[in-house]
Amino acid sequence: MTKVLEVNELKTHFFTRDGVVKAVDGVSFSLEKGEILGLVGESGSGKTVTGFSLLGLVDAPGQIVGGTIQLNGENLVGLPEKKLRAKRGKNIAMIFQDPIATLNPLLTIRTQMSLALEAHARMNKREIESRCIDVLTKVGIPDPAARLDSYPHEFSGGMRQRVAIAITLLHSPGVIVADEPTTALDVSIQAQILSEMRSLARETGTAMIWISHDLATVSSLATRLLVMYAGKVVEEGPTAQVLKNPRHPYTRGLIDSLPAMAKPGEPLTQISGTTPSLLSLPPGCPFAPRCDRASEVCVQDPTPETNADRMWRCHHPMQEEEAVR
Numbered sequence: 001m002t003k004v005l006e007v008n009e010l011k012t013h014f015f016t017r018d019g020v021v022k023a024v025d026g027v028s029f030s031l032e033k034g035e036i037l038g039l040v041g042e043s044g045s046g047k048t049v050t051g052f053s054l055l056g057l058v059d060a061p062g063q064i065v066g067g068t069i070q071l072n073g074e075n076l077v078g079l080p081e082k083k084l085r086a087k088r089g090k091n092i093a094m095i096f097q098d099p100i101a102t103l104n105p106l107l108t109i110r111t112q113m114s115l116a117l118e119a120h121a122r123m124n125k126r127e128i129e130s131r132c133i134d135v136l137t138k139v140g141i142p143d144p145a146a147r148l149d150s151y152p153h154e155f156s157g158g159m160r161q162r163v164a165i166a167i168t169l170l171h172s173p174g175v176i177v178a179d180e181p182t183t184a185l186d187v188s189i190q191a192q193i194l195s196e197m198r199s200l201a202r203e204t205g206t207a208m209i210w211i212s213h214d215l216a217t218v219s220s221l222a223t224r225l226l227v228m229y230a231g232k233v234v235e236e237g238p239t240a241q242v243l244k245n246p247r248h249p250y251t252r253g254l255i256d257s258l259p260a261m262a263k264p265g266e267p268l269t270q271i272s273g274t275t276p277s278l279l280s281l282p283p284g285c286p287f288a289p290r291c292d293r294a295s296e297v298c299v300q301d302p303t304p305e306t307n308a309d310r311m312w313r314c315h316h317p318m319q320e321e322e323a324v325r
């Protein structure tokens with residue numbers, strides 16, 4: 001297997017007036033060609049900041065203060081903006097939750113796609129048109145040749161997000177970071193887009209990091225899961241194994257609160273408490289105050305434990321026989 005991305009001990013902190021927010025605090029993972037990695041966790045856990053860090057899009061008061069991001073063997077951390085710009089869109093691209101962030105309302109799809117193509121490639125009009133039609137077809141836009149001269153507002157929400165995804169595909173980047181790209185869409189359109197992304201990864205070998213607060217969405221797509229809490233990866237492993245036998249109590253809480261896990265007539269289980277403020281984290285395991293397994297030892301930082309291709313960070317992990325109900 002070819003590793004396209006290897007992130008090691010990435011730290012992105014925000015230096016605010018109230019203190020240092022360690023939004024990403026020692027995140028490590030790797031991504032293979034064509035792999036879809038799910039990044040899941042409650043709101044505020046550091047998922048978006050992780051994605052932005054990978055593309056070098058973190059702005060002041062935020063800063064990458066440690067770690068490495070190897071894209072095809074080259075460390076992006078510390079690269080000058082000009083070099084990053086040459087890779088952004090070409091080798092690594094991002095899909096945002098809101099396609100409005102990607103699409104300019106004043107320009108036709110053809111113009112926007114041409115600009116995106118010309119940023120990294122020399123192509124004539126005919127080549128550009130055929131490339132545009134090619135990617136619009138890949139994301140399931142019907143009759144793409146006829147839609148090229150439309151403006152973003154002439155597309156429905158779901159179709160607009162597909163166009164935004166198509167733009168990220170123009171240069172066939174090795175890695176796509178998708179940050180909650182279907183959260184605003186209705187469920188059936190979400191399912192269609194997910195299925196198209198899956199075939200895309202398979203057919204083109206594009207690797208994806210699929211970010212979502214919704215474990216159900218992520219696990220339908222990703223072969224491996226990273227569970228984030230308060231800036232750290234608390235659990236990692238193959239999706240099926242993590243769902244069947246989570247080791248971290250936080251992961252178990254996320255699984256138990258899935259609608260599909262509820263017994264008929266019973267209310268959904270919620271993880272008690274709320275996500276802690278990153279400015280006042282408890283010492284040791286940040287989940288301890290919400291955890292029903294916590295003990296005195298949890299005021300110390302749990303060292304990551306690994307077993308085969310799984311990792312968890314917990315003093316009192318769930319055992320094999322404690323599979324979810």
Ligand SMILES: Nc1ncnc2c1ncn2[C@@H]1O[C@H](COP(=O)(O)OP(=O)(O)O)[C@@H](O)[C@H]1O
Nearest residue numbers: 014021023042043044045046047048049050278
């Ligand atoms: N510009 C910023 N200034 C200060 N803190 C920030 C900034 N952007 C994000 N953060 C903090 O980083 C943490 C992680 O945010 P984020 O990555 O957006 O979470 P997620 O995507 O998992 O919901 C949050 O606590 C947020 O308050």
Ligand SMILES: [Mg+2]
Nearest residue numbers: 047048049179
């Ligand atoms: Mg986010």
